[in-house]
Amino acid sequence: MKTIKWMLLIYGFLWVLGFPVNAQETPAKEEIFSEVDEMPEYKGGQEALFQFVKDNIVYPEEAKKNGVQGKVFVSFVIDEFGAVTESRIARGVNPDLDKEALRVVKQMAEWNPGKKEGKPVKVSMTLPIMFALDENKQKKPNE
Numbered sequence: 001m002k003t004i005k006w007m008l009l010i011y012g013f014l015w016v017l018g019f020p021v022n023a024q025e026t027p028a029k030e031e032i033f034s035e036v037d038e039m040p041e042y043k044g045g046q047e048a049l050f051q052f053v054k055d056n057i058v059y060p061e062e063a064k065k066n067g068v069q070g071k072v073f074v075s076f077v078i079d080e081f082g083a084v085t086e087s088r089i090a091r092g093v094n095p096d097l098d099k100e101a102l103r104v105v106k107q108m109a110e111w112n113p114g115k116k117e118g119k120p121v122k123v124s125m126t127l128p129i130m131f132a133l134d135e136n137k138q139k140k141p142n143e
Helices: 002-017 045-056 061-065 095-107
Strands: 070-078 084-091 114-116 119-131
Touching: 045 095, 045 119, 061 095, 070 095, 084 095, 095 119
Parallel strands: none
Antiparallel strands: 070 084, 070 119, 114 119
C-alpha cells in the first residue's frame, strides 16, 4: 500500500511538471494581412461605403475658407469581427482635413471581415477621401 502511494505521488508530480508554467509569457500578436482570399467588404458594398462617407463628411470651415483641397489617405484594420480598428492618417493634406477624414472612418459601421483559408482574419485597408471645393462657388461674381 505504501508503494502505491509513492507511485501515485511520483506520477502526480511528473504530471504537474508536464505543464509549462510561464507567467511572463505574452500572447503572440495576431498577424495583420494586406492580401487575403476574401477581402473585407463594407456592409451594403462599395456604393454604401461611398454614400456613408458622402453623408458624414463635413468640410472644415477653416480649410474651406483657405481653399484647402486634396486627397487624404486613411489606413485602418478590419478585425476578424468586422470592426474598424487602428485608424491613422497614411498620407495627409492638412490637419483640419486629416482630422475630419479620420473622424468619419472611425464612425464606420462594422464590415464583413476578410477571410484567409476560410477563417476571418485582420486585414489592413486604406481609404482615400477626396476633399474638393466647388470652383464655381469659390469665384467671385465679377471674375
